[in-house]
Amino acid sequence: xxxxVVRSLATQRLSGRDLVxxxxxxxxxxxxxxxxxxxxxxxxxxxxxxxxxxxVKMDTxxxxxxxxxxxxxxGPVLTAxxxxxxxxxxxxxxxxxxxVTEQVDALRTLAAHPIDYLVVPRVLATVLAVxxxxxxxxxxxxxxAYLVGVHLLQIDPGYSVxxxxxxxxxxxxxxxxxxxxxxxxxxxTTGCYKGMHCGQGAEGVGHSTTEAVVYASIAVLMSNFFxxxxxxRLLALL
Amino acid sequence: xxxVRQLRKRFGxxxxxxxxxxxxxxxxxxxxxxxxxxxxxxxxxHLVGLTHPDSGQVLVEGQDIAQLDERELLGVRRKFGMxxxxxxxxxxxxxxxxxxxxxxxxxxHTPEEITRRVAEALEMVDLPGTQKKKPAELSGGMRKRxxxxxxxxxxxxxxxxxxxxxxxxxxVADSIDKLILRVCNRxxxxxxxxxxxxxxxxxxxxxxxxxxxxxxxATGTPQEMMSSADPVVSRFVRGISDEKEHTF
Numbered sequence: 001x002x003x004x005v006v007r008s009l010a011t012q013r014l015s016g017r018d019l020v021x022x023x024x025x026x027x028x029x030x031x032x033x034x035x036x037x038x039x040x041x042x043x044x045x046x047x048x049x050x051x052x053x054x055x056v057k058m059d060t061x062x063x064x065x066x067x068x069x070x071x072x073x074x075g076p077v078l079t080a081x082x083x084x085x086x087x088x089x090x091x092x093x094x095x096x097x098x099x100v101t102e103q104v105d106a107l108r109t110l111a112a113h114p115i116d117y118l119v120v121p122r123v124l125a126t127v128l129a130v131x132x133x134x135x136x137x138x139x140x141x142x143x144x145a146y147l148v149g150v151h152l153l154q155i156d157p158g159y160s161v162x163x164x165x166x167x168x169x170x171x172x173x174x175x176x177x178x179x180x181x182x183x184x185x186x187x188x189t190t191g192c193y194k195g196m197h198c199g200q201g202a203e204g205v206g207h208s209t210t211e212a213v214v215y216a217s218i219a220v221l222m223s224n225f226f227x228x229x230x231x232x233r234l235l236a237l238l
Numbered sequence: 239x240x241x242v243r244q245l246r247k248r249f250g251x252x253x254x255x256x257x258x259x260x261x262x263x264x265x266x267x268x269x270x271x272x273x274x275x276x277x278x279x280x281x282x283x284h285l286v287g288l289t290h291p292d293s294g295q296v297l298v299e300g301q302d303i304a305q306l307d308e309r310e311l312l313g314v315r316r317k318f319g320m321x322x323x324x325x326x327x328x329x330x331x332x333x334x335x336x337x338x339x340x341x342x343x344x345x346x347h348t349p350e351e352i353t354r355r356v357a358e359a360l361e362m363v364d365l366p367g368t369q370k371k372k373p374a375e376l377s378g379g380m381r382k383r384x385x386x387x388x389x390x391x392x393x394x395x396x397x398x399x400x401x402x403x404x405x406x407x408x409x410v411a412d413s414i415d416k417l418i419l420r421v422c423n424r425x426x427x428x429x430x431x432x433x434x435x436x437x438x439x440x441x442x443x444x445x446x447x448x449x450x451x452x453x454x455x456a457t458g459t460p461q462e463m464m465s466s467a468d469p470v471v472s473r474f475v476r477g478i479s480d481e482k483e484h485t486f
Contacts, residue, residue: 015343098328105288106326109319110340110388111312 042141095195130184256452319389
């Protein structure tokens, strides 16, 4: 399916209207869940880090840890997991229902390739939306951590921000960005593949929906480990 | 125009098509009849290129479409229109968007032209003024009419009907049969209808082919099939079950 998507992107004209509709559903409609996830992850990470660092008088390093973790790991991974749950499931269910109700066959008889019409806009929209959602999530996480750290836990704001900027560099941001692009691709291709290859009836749609979320989540978590190792080495060259 | 040679298809351990030979001439109105689960819809899907055979050929104007990949088939399918058993309308689109689907994707039609042609297609299927409705708001018969309007708007050469009257009450079924006849006569298209509705067969068919045990068992006019002395054909067209055989 990935090869078909690449071939379609290279040779077929993409419908801007379909892309915008998918961007709206995947990007705009996912903001609440992603912002809430980012905010509470940032807050709890700040609190836990503070509780440990406070023992060794390293309170002002708390926000630096939150920032680096959110940019390179937690932001992309948690955003991807939330999007996999919301968007991956929706894609598998929608395409699966279209398949079992012969709507995919109808598309084919109307001389429309299902990959061009159904899969490519979804994959492209997810690949574009997940990095933006990740950026929102990371920003919200850091802001929330700042509020908790400075106003609740009484960490010195000046030193905290200086340390955060000192230890968070462009490589952390770039790592998060690259990961989120790849995670977007994983979520969309898994959701679309499971939908387009679902079994018969409501049971088939149910199975494909569950599998889309489970497989995408596992793939995100596993690939995150290897991407961290790979990207850390590659980005060190910059 | 369409020629099927020794078409075979197996699903698991069930041989659904076992050497189907069939020729369909341009402009003819062919009805394919046969028992439920006997492979009629599978045969129809092979004719449109929606399913690939295990062996055999489906020649459309001399080109074997069984050898084509999905992208190559798109060009061939431009000649075809298909009305699905469930109508298979796109849930997320309005009636107008469903019918205009092909024209909107071709990008060489003005919005005014598309609107006019959608209205004409809806007029032809006796559903004027339903452009803004969603498929969920339509009855079974209306959905089939919209499905037919979607299939005819781009003037295909062949229209395939998969069980067009299944699930409809007799009056609506009769109106769909008459609509198929009207479309066939007015647009001068080749019609291939899969059905097990004998009344529908007699109304829309000029020639009938009976699929039995994976092969074309008998062909003839509707009158010939109805008066056939062959026990298999006779039992089927009269709806008489064989007591020795489980039919469910």
